[in-house]
Amino acid sequence: MPELELGGNTYEVDEDGFLQQLDKWSPQFAQDYASLEGIAGELTEDHWKLINYIREYYEEYGIAPMIRKLCKDCSFKLKYIYEMFPSGPAKGACKLAGLSKPTGCV
Amino acid sequence: MDLVNVRHEGGLCFSVNVRNHRFLVDMAEDEGGSDKGPSPAEILVAAFGSCVGAHIARYCQTAKIPHEGMELNLTFQxxxxxxxxxxxxxVGDISLPQDPGPRSKAVMSAGENCIIRNTLARGPEIDLDLDI
Known part of the structure; x- marks a missing residue:
């Protein structure tokens, strides 16, 4: 299992860099991972809105939300989501939210 | 319908040659390609977006609805x-320079009646053969 070192901590990730243990996630994990995902500086309020929405949705339903639902519930345009997370809602936002690699969802 | 010629260019890269146009299609490096062009799936989504856009543009021309700089942002799962x-x-978001107001529904209908959407909705009969 590949490992990822971030901010002095070691995390087990899959071959695409998705966290393998949801309980190892912390806000610091997301912030430390952000620069590797092409996000400069501190995560903004909107970044956190999306990350927290994805985590809450996952906790309730066990899967990541569909993209359209995510856009509507967070009131974000698709283009804006890609501006915030250059690698997109699946490869970027879900990764920072600590989810395993989504299949059939964002 | 003109012939669409797809020629292997090495690795996972192909050139597409149709009428007097040529472009490259490739896989991203993390998918084993050399990233010399968009992936086949991205081309499919681009075809869908540009087809929807063309149908909306055609309707807007007729209905005299401002549409210069229209933008479609799409992604897929x-x-x-x-x-x-x-x-x-x-999933796609369509942005027009001005809200078409009461004609929004007609704008969307125009886009949703495009050839690529109709094709994806019904699924064409596919007939491939090994030509050796």
Whole structure:
């Protein structure tokens, strides 16, 4: 299992860099991972809105939300989501939210 | 319909040659390609977006609705069924320079009646043969 070192901590990730243990996630994990995902500086309020929405949705339903639902519930345009997370809602936002690699969802 | 010629250019890269146009299609490096062009799935989504856009533009021209600089932003989700991967969800936002107001529904209808959407909705009969 590949490992990822971030901010002095070691995390087990899959071959695409998705966290393998949801309980190892912390806000610091997301912030430390952000620069590797092409996000400069501190995560903004909107970044956190999306990350927290994805985590809450996952906790309730066990899967990541569909993209359209995510856009509507967070009131974000698709283009804006890609501006915030250059690698997109699946490869970027879900990764920072600590989810395993989504299949059939964002 | 003109012939669409797809020629291997090495690795996972192909050139597409149709009428007097040529472009490259490739896989991203993390998918084993050399990233010399968009992926086949991205081309499919681009075809969908530009077809929707063309139909909306045509309607807007007729209805005299401002549409210069119209933008479509699209993405897709895949799903894995056994060993098969397919696009399960295509999502797009359409931006016009002005809100078309009461004609919004007509604008969307124009876009939703495009050839690529109709094709994806019904699924064409596909007939491939090994030509040796």
């Amino acid at each position: 895949t799903t894995k069924e056994g060993t098969r991967i397919r696009i399960s969800n295509l």
